[in-house]
Amino acid sequence: MSEIFTIIASVSLWVAMVRIASPLIFATLGELLCERAGVLNLGIEGIMVAGAFAGWFAAYSGMGLWPAVGVAFLTGMGFGALHALLTVLFGLSQHVVGIGITLLASSSSYFAYRLALPEVTSPPKIEAFATWPVPVLSQIPLIGPVLFSQTPLTYLAYGLAIALALVLARTPLGLAIRAVGENPTSVEAQGLSVAGLRSGAVIAGSGLMAVGGSFLTLSAFNSFFFEMVNGRGWICIALVVFGAWKPGKAVAGAFLFAAFDALQIRLQQTPLGAHLPYQIFLMLPYLLSILALIVTSRRASVPAALMQPFRKGER
Amino acid sequence: MSGTAPKSRPVALRLDGITKRFGAVLANDAISLEVAQGEVLALLGENGAGKTTLMNILFGHYTADQGRIEVLGEALPAGQPRAALDRGVGMVHQHFTLAENLTVLDNLLLGTRPLFGLRLNRGAARARIAALAQDFGLAVDPDARVADLSVGERQRVEILKALYRKARVLILDEPTAVLTPQEAEALFATLRHAVAQGLAVIFISHKLHEVIGIADRVVVLRHGRVVGEVAVADTDPARLAAMMVGAEIRSPAIPTVAEGAVALRLERVATQGFHPDLVNASLDLVAGRITGLAGVSGNGQGALAALIAGLAVPVAGRFQIGGRDIPDWSPLAAIGQGVARIPEDRHHAGTIGDFTLTENAVIERLRDPRFSRHGWIDWRAARRHAEGLIYGYDIRCSGPDARIRLLSGGNMQKLILGRALEESPAIILANQPVRGLDIGAVRFVQERLLAARARGAAILLISEDLEEVMALSDVIHVISDGRLSPQFPRGSMSAADLGLWMAGQGFDHAA
Numbered sequence: 005m006s007e008i009f010t011i012i013a014s015v016s017l018w019v020a021m022v023r024i025a026s027p028l029i030f031a032t033l034g035e036l037l038c039e040r041a042g043v044l045n046l047g048i049e050g051i052m053v054a055g056a057f058a059g060w061f062a063a064y065s066g067m068g069l070w071p072a073v074g075v076a077f078l079t080g081m082g083f084g085a086l087h088a089l090l091t092v093l094f095g096l097s098q099h100v101v102g103i104g105i106t107l108l109a110s111s112s113s114y115f116a117y118r119l120a121l122p123e124v125t126s127p128p129k130i131e132a133f134a135t136w137p138v139p140v141l142s143q144i145p146l147i148g149p150v151l152f153s154q155t156p157l158t159y160l161a162y163g164l165a166i167a168l169a170l171v172l173a174r175t176p177l178g179l180a181i182r183a184v185g186e187n188p189t190s191v192e193a194q195g196l197s198v199a200g201l202r203s204g205a206v207i208a209g210s211g212l213m214a215v216g217g218s219f220l221t222l223s224a225f226n227s228f229f230f231e232m233v234n235g236r237g238w239i240c241i242a243l244v245v246f247g248a249w250k251p252g253k254a255v256a257g258a259f260l261f262a263a264f265d266a267l268q269i270r271l272q273q274t275p276l277g278a279h280l281p282y283q284i285f286l287m288l289p290y291l292l293s294i295l296a297l298i299v300t301s302r303r304a305s306v307p308a309a310l311m312q313p314f315r316k317g318e319r
Numbered sequence: 320m321s322g323t324a325p326k327s328r329p330v331a332l333r334l335d336g337i338t339k340r341f342g343a344v345l346a347n348d349a350i351s352l353e354v355a356q357g358e359v360l361a362l363l364g365e366n367g368a369g370k371t372t373l374m375n376i377l378f379g380h381y382t383a384d385q386g387r388i389e390v391l392g393e394a395l396p397a398g399q400p401r402a403a404l405d406r407g408v409g410m411v412h413q414h415f416t417l418a419e420n421l422t423v424l425d426n427l428l429l430g431t432r433p434l435f436g437l438r439l440n441r442g443a444a445r446a447r448i449a450a451l452a453q454d455f456g457l458a459v460d461p462d463a464r465v466a467d468l469s470v471g472e473r474q475r476v477e478i479l480k481a482l483y484r485k486a487r488v489l490i491l492d493e494p495t496a497v498l499t500p501q502e503a504e505a506l507f508a509t510l511r512h513a514v515a516q517g518l519a520v521i522f523i524s525h526k527l528h529e530v531i532g533i534a535d536r537v538v539v540l541r542h543g544r545v546v547g548e549v550a551v552a553d554t555d556p557a558r559l560a561a562m563m564v565g566a567e568i569r570s571p572a573i574p575t576v577a578e579g580a581v582a583l584r585l586e587r588v589a590t591q592g593f594h595p596d597l598v599n600a601s602l603d604l605v606a607g608r609i610t611g612l613a614g615v616s617g618n619g620q621g622a623l624a625a626l627i628a629g630l631a632v633p634v635a636g637r638f639q640i641g642g643r644d645i646p647d648w649s650p651l652a653a654i655g656q657g658v659a660r661i662p663e664d665r666h667h668a669g670t671i672g673d674f675t676l677t678e679n680a681v682i683e684r685l686r687d688p689r690f691s692r693h694g695w696i697d698w699r700a701a702r703r704h705a706e707g708l709i710y711g712y713d714i715r716c717s718g719p720d721a722r723i724r725l726l727s728g729g730n731m732q733k734l735i736l737g738r739a740l741e742e743s744p745a746i747i748l749a750n751q752p753v754r755g756l757d758i759g760a761v762r763f764v765q766e767r768l769l770a771a772r773a774r775g776a777a778i779l780l781i782s783e784d785l786e787e788v789m790a791l792s793d794v795i796h797v798i799s800d801g802r803l804s805p806q807f808p809r810g811s812m813s814a815a816d817l818g819l820w821m822a823g824q825g826f827d828h829a830a
Contacts, residue, residue, distance in 0.1 A: 174438065174439060175436065175437060175438065175439060176428070176430075176431075176432035176433065176434055176435075176436050176439055177434050177435055177436075179421075179425055179428060179429055179439060180429060180430065180434060182418070182421060182425075183418040183421060183425070183426075183429050186418035186419065186420050186421060187416065187417065187418040187419065189414075189416045190416045190417055190418045190426065190429060191429065191430070192400065192416070193410070193412065193416035194404065194416075194429045194430030194431070194480075195400050195401035195403075195404040195405070195430055196401075196429070196430045196434070305420055307420075308418075308419060308420060
């Protein structure tokens with residue numbers, strides 16, 4: 005037991021939590037944006053893979069790291085545009101299109117990787133984002149080293165969460181996005197474009213998912229390898245529900261999941277890890293997430309028009 | 320023929336020669352009309368007369384093939400939904416266009432600020448809403464969630480929404496369909512306020528007495544054409560009705576039928592799990608009698624219909640069929656006891672859209688030996704049955720293999736009716752049987768129900784249309800908030816009396 009307390013008391017656990025949470029925050033905010041507009045984007049897993057690859061490849065080809073993040077964002081927007089075309093304009097099933105996009109985006113990323121680097125056996129490395137302690141803030145005891153001694157992309161994630169929460173709650177655009185996810189007819193009756201709002205949300209949200217993917221290659225692992233996204237996209241879908249479609253709560257959910265994940269890695273190295281198969285530890289964050297979902301998602305208010313295609317003139 | 324506004328007041332809205340064709344159907348045929356500021360114009364017409372198409376053209380959802388629209392003297396560009404709103408044309412749709420999980424304030428603000436602006440400025444909006452509410456007598460809490468509001472309040476929000484956008488022309492599509500007579504009176508008071516402040520109001524309806532009560536002028540549409548235009552002062556309901564349907568309408572003749580035994584009896588019955596539930600409900604359905612159920616929708620009709628169809632079981636009280644208690648009440652038991660149902664929603668609860676006519680015709684009777692042999696469906700017999708219904712109930716379709724969703728509402732209803740009535744049911748649950756049908760189909764359905772009554776069926780007719788209930792029923796119950804009124808024999812109550820019960824007033828004394 006004492007090992008567990010030692011782990012929990014260590015700063016490195018909490019630093020790792022924030023690092024693990026960062027890509028989840030980007031992608032969860034992206035998914036949240038899509039769902040608030042009424043579109044379930046199951047392309048998230050594949051779009052994260054594409055973002056991870058595109059960002060990494062841009063950096064590997066000699067681009068700067070920030071331009072590489074931009075490339076990942078644009079790649080995500082491209083897949084988002086395809087998703088919007090099929091689900092918003094054509095009104096096709098959001099489940100089928102989303103899964104199709106996941107398969108398309110991940111397999112085409114692996115394919116592009118093999119085309120670009122046919123001979124490589126071990127993935128080439130890039131110079132990734134280094135940690136950049138924020139002046140002053142990183143000096144705050146306890147939270148300074150945890151929250152403000154991270155890579156710049158993590159700070160971007162904080163900013164995005166705050167920005168998205170403000171936009172949704174306080175601006176005309178945010179109101180229109182929320183309304184289009186609740187009742188598209190209300191938006192149409194007020195002279196706004198349902199297709200425009202939904203497509204915009206899906207495209208921008210997909211861009212964020214891809215940036216989340218690129219965090220893995222540009223900030224966390226500094227190379228690209230197969231299966232590196234490893235279900236994070238699906239976790240983000242659950243985090244949106246866990247966060248009751250609210251950015252603040254969704255970010256809290258991302259931290260919670262990441263804390264369990266960081267904890268299980270460390271638990272594997274304790275004497276407990278010698279007795280139990282390591283898969284038990286791997287399971288832990290998912291099990292605890294499911295439990296948290298059961299507890300919290302009862303009161304969640306789903307956007308009323310989520311997954312309902314809108315066709316003009318139909319009531 | 321065209322509707323012309325009185326010359327004294329400036330014209331707010333002018334439609335000139337609007338023509339719209341959908342394939343072979345001429346939905347709007349050179350419609351011209353004008354409405355002046357400070358005037359209420361009623362647009363009267365049956366379902367399918369072209370009212371909705373006309374309004375969709377006005378709001379830019381469709382583009383007219385010909386014709387032009389002027390708002391306050393300026394031409395309105397075609398096919399731009401925003402243009403009508405920006406020029407001050409506001410519409411209150413029959414189906415509200417509110418986002419239920421948002422507050423009243425947010426619904427009002429939606430689309431009124433530049434989309435990429437930085438602030439919503441809720442404070443200023445709040446002040447304007449308070450002023451508008453004061454001026455027009457439209458009290459609504461701006462911070463309430465729309466989902467928590469009553470239907471009447473939601474309608475007020477819709478009107479406020481139009482006023483907030485500085486509407487000069489207010490169009491209301493069937494605004495009283497969902498209101499009690501008393502709520503409708505409050506609406507009319509608001510409209511009088513609006514007109515006094517110089518708004519032009521277009522009131523779309525097919526309820527004659529309301530039109531006469533509120534409008535200054537009436538334009539009558541039939542088959543997409545303006546067939547008449549009169550000042551309300553110069554007309555009466557019978558003449559308007561004649562214009563609307565093209566011939567003198569007659570209420571169906573109700574022959575006297577000898578009533579039989581009680582087929583179904585509810586004694587102080589309660590249900591569970593509905594909103595609202597039935598409480599203490601007592602009701603007799605008698606053979607050879609149509610029992611009408613009047614009430615604003617959502618007052619417990621759903622619970623009563625579910626109970627009779629076997630979809631719900633009573634949690635208190637007695638429930639008898641043919642004088643016997645029925646254990647294990649279920650949909651199957653209901654069918655076994657000869658309950659036929661004409662469900663409220665023919666698209667979802669009545670038929671399966673992608674199934675053929677044949678499949679839909681036999682779907683409730685799959686265990687019937689006529690249609691199954693040793694557990695296998697006898698499709699030949701099922702098809703013959705469907706063909707019989709098509710012939711006997713004059714269902715217009717390409718044949719028994721047509722998918723049912725390709726049929727018009729009237730023909731779909733005829734299939735449901737035929738399927739139910741062919742079995743000579745002892746009890747018929749007719750829930751909104753003529754809603755949304757054209758007048759020919761309405762007559763057909765009503766005549767068939769009367770024929771079933773003559774044969775000795777006990778019929779429960781649930782309808783929101785008070786006139787329909789009063790015309791067809793031998794006795795009437797009113798339902799309000801899950802409570803059933805005592806039964807009133809035909810002719811013993813006026814519409815206004817029933818309206819009081821619908822608003823829940825009589826119950827205070829009777830319960």
